[in-house]
Amino acid sequence: MLELKNISFQVDTEGKEKEIVRDVSLTVPDRKLIVVTGPNGGGKSTLAKLIAGIEKPTGGSIRFDGEDITDKGVTERARMGISYAFQQPVRFKGIRVLDLIRIAAGKTLSVADACEYLSAVGLCARDYMDREVNASLSGGELKRIEIATVLARHSKLSVFDEPEAGIDLWSFRNLIDVFRNMREAIEDSSILIISHQERILSIADEIIVLRDGRVEKQGTRAEVYPSLESEAAENAICEGRIRAMGKGGTVQ
Amino acid sequence: MKQMDEIQKRLLAEVADLHEVPEGAYNIRSNSQSTGRRSTANIEITSKTDVSGLEIRIRPGTKRESVHIPVVMTESGLKEVVYNDFFIGEDADVVIIAGCGIDNCGNQDSQHDGIHRFYLEKGAKVRYVEKHYGSGNGAGKRILNPGTEVYMEENSSMEMEMVQIKGVDDTERITTAELAAGAKLVVRERLMTHGEQRAISTYHVNLNGTDSSADIVSRSVARDTSYQKFDAKIVGKAACSGHTECDSIIMDQGRILAVPGLEANHVDASLFHEAAIGKIAGEQLIKLMTLGLTEAEAEEQIINGFLR
Numbered sequence: 403m404l405e406l407k408n409i410s411f412q413v414d415t416e417g418k419e420k421e422i423v424r425d426v427s428l429t430v431p432d433r434k435l436i437v438v439t440g441p442n443g444g445g446k447s448t449l450a451k452l453i454a455g456i457e458k459p460t461g462g463s464i465r466f467d468g469e470d471i472t473d474k475g476v477t478e479r480a481r482m483g484i485s486y487a488f489q490q491p492v493r494f495k496g497i498r499v500l501d502l503i504r505i506a507a508g509k510t511l512s513v514a515d516a517c518e519y520l521s522a523v524g525l526c527a528r529d530y531m532d533r534e535v536n537a538s539l540s541g542g543e544l545k546r547i548e549i550a551t552v553l554a555r556h557s558k559l560s561v562f563d564e565p566e567a568g569i570d571l572w573s574f575r576n577l578i579d580v581f582r583n584m585r586e587a588i589e590d591s592s593i594l595i596i597s598h599q600e601r602i603l604s605i606a607d608e609i610i611v612l613r614d615g616r617v618e619k620q621g622t623r624a625e626v627y628p629s630l631e632s633e634a635a636e637n638a639i640c641e642g643r644i645r646a647m648g649k650g651g652t653v654q
Numbered sequence: 655m656k657q658m659d660e661i662q663k664r665l666l667a668e669v670a671d672l673h674e675v676p677e678g679a680y681n682i683r684s685n686s687q688s689t690g691r692r693s694t695a696n697i698e699i700t701s702k703t704d705v706s707g708l709e710i711r712i713r714p715g716t717k718r719e720s721v722h723i724p725v726v727m728t729e730s731g732l733k734e735v736v737y738n739d740f741f742i743g744e745d746a747d748v749v750i751i752a753g754c755g756i757d758n759c760g761n762q763d764s765q766h767d768g769i770h771r772f773y774l775e776k777g778a779k780v781r782y783v784e785k786h787y788g789s790g791n792g793a794g795k796r797i798l799n800p801g802t803e804v805y806m807e808e809n810s811s812m813e814m815e816m817v818q819i820k821g822v823d824d825t826e827r828i829t830t831a832e833l834a835a836g837a838k839l840v841v842r843e844r845l846m847t848h849g850e851q852r853a854i855s856t857y858h859v860n861l862n863g864t865d866s867s868a869d870i871v872s873r874s875v876a877r878d879t880s881y882q883k884f885d886a887k888i889v890g891k892a893a894c895s896g897h898t899e900c901d902s903i904i905m906d907q908g909r910i911l912a913v914p915g916l917e918a919n920h921v922d923a924s925l926f927h928e929a930a931i932g933k934i935a936g937e938q939l940i941k942l943m944t945l946g947l948t949e950a951e952a953e954e955q956i957i958n959g960f961l962r
Contacts, residue, residue, distance in 0.1 A: 456940055476943040485944065492941040495873075495901070496959030505955065506945045534959075551945060 410461035437606035454486035483558030491548040524576035665755030707737035714743030730760020765797040774810035788821030806837035835863030847880035861894035876908030887915035890923025
């Protein structure tokens with residue numbers, strides 16, 4: 403279980419202090435899939451980095467399975483069982499897909515075992531094992547490999563930052579199955595996904611809405627999802643009105 | 655073959671991946687003496703009479719055979735210049751593995767300057783692997799200055815893999831090549847320097863014939879206070895294609911100078927160069943740390959991959 407208490411994160415931009423995350427408290431319980439959503443710039447990705455230890459909070463504390471991890475680094479948190487899938491996967495010259503999966507698994511996996519993780523994310527494994535994790539792979543391929551590295555870790559907490567970003571629709575359908583399978587096999591672990599995607603929201607146990615760095619709503623899918631839908635519908639109407647005005651018409 | 659001690663055997667394993675007597679033709683040079691040699695029906699190895707070195711003649715049409723000519727030095731203070739000439743017959747297809755390992759525990763410098771000349775006849779194909787390795791904790795330097803000259807007739811091809819990862823204090827490598835029509839040269843150089851080491855690598859490739867091509871790629875890592883210079887020049891004198899690339903990781907107080915040079919003397923010469931020097935990207939370290947590696951382990955993985 404992950405607990406964030408009064409987490410704040412400020413940065414200095416051109417001498418001005420900017421608060422990206424403001425006094426956020428939330429819990430990711432065991433055996434749950436939580437989706438954090440909200441408008442762009444609302445602090446979602448920063449929140450994921452704070453959990454992985456890539457950024458340090460300027461206020462508040464983080465506990466993982468009861469232990470205070472606020473001052474622990476990336477490696478320590480990874481070894482305690484926290485995984486993090488980058489929104490923009492990192493490229494490496496010379497490191498092969500197989501190497502990366504093996505590093506993730508923390509042991510010398512057989513090629514066949516490593517293949518399973520790639521198959522799980524919809525890649526034809528044999529074609530990819532010896533490929534370098536570099537710019538020769540497409541954005542969608544890199545993204546799926548990124549997710550496979552998290553699968554290979556069998557973590558207690560897996561954090562995914564916008565897994566749908568940069569992926570084509572066809573691959574995305576398969577990805578939903580990946581998360582659905584992870585949800586089914588969740589046992590004592592938990593999953594936190596940052597996403598705007600309706601289909602990901604639809605498999606969440608709980609939804610957290612982050613806006614302007616604050617938790618705006620938090621609750622079960624049944625509690626939060628309907629309000630998101632109506633908000634989306636309102637936005638659509640707004641856009642429709644603007645389009646109508648653009649054509650020289652009056653607001654209906 | 656004469657008996658070798660454990661250090662010599664270890665050096666041999668490092669530079670030639672050899673643990674026992676190799677298959678095919680070979681000559682093993684240890685502390686300036688030839689300690690083992692074998693010619694085969696198609697590959698003849700003889701000693702030069704005027705200077706120190708070998709003549710290696712490969713018959714036309716020889717296929718899938720290999721030549722090993724490793725050099726190991728374990729006596730401090732040895733200095734030698736060796737001239738090895740390779741004559742590769744028409745349409746032969748061979749692998750040549752050279753390499754030099756120096757273990758210097760003494761206080762005097764040890765130096766091996768190997769001058770290799772390759773004469774490739776029409777359609778000949780060579781894969782050439784050269785590894786350098788230094789060990790030993792004496793104050794004496796380990797110095798290697800390889801000179802490689804390649805003369806390529808029509809439609810011949812040569813792939814060169816040059817590796818120097820550890821322990822060589824000072825290197826000046828000069829590689830020159832002359833390519834006739836349809837000849838193809840591929841070079842992959844990997845280099846890592848430590849401490850106060852210095853490594854200079856210079857290429858001068860003349861693309862003389864129509865449809866000749868050269869692709870020279872160097873990947874290097876400079877650590878501590880070491881210094882590297884990569885100076886690669888391709889001259890296009892016909893309708894040809896040339897590419898040089900220097901991709902380097904710099905660490906600590908290392909210094910790297912990349913001097914890519916292109917000269918086109920023909921309107922259909924197509925020449926490219928790329929050069930990039932930078933430290934390890936922070937996000938690469940972070941990615942591997944999120945997989946449970948420490949920063950030092952992540953660095954090692956990134957460098958190992960880069961120099962693969």
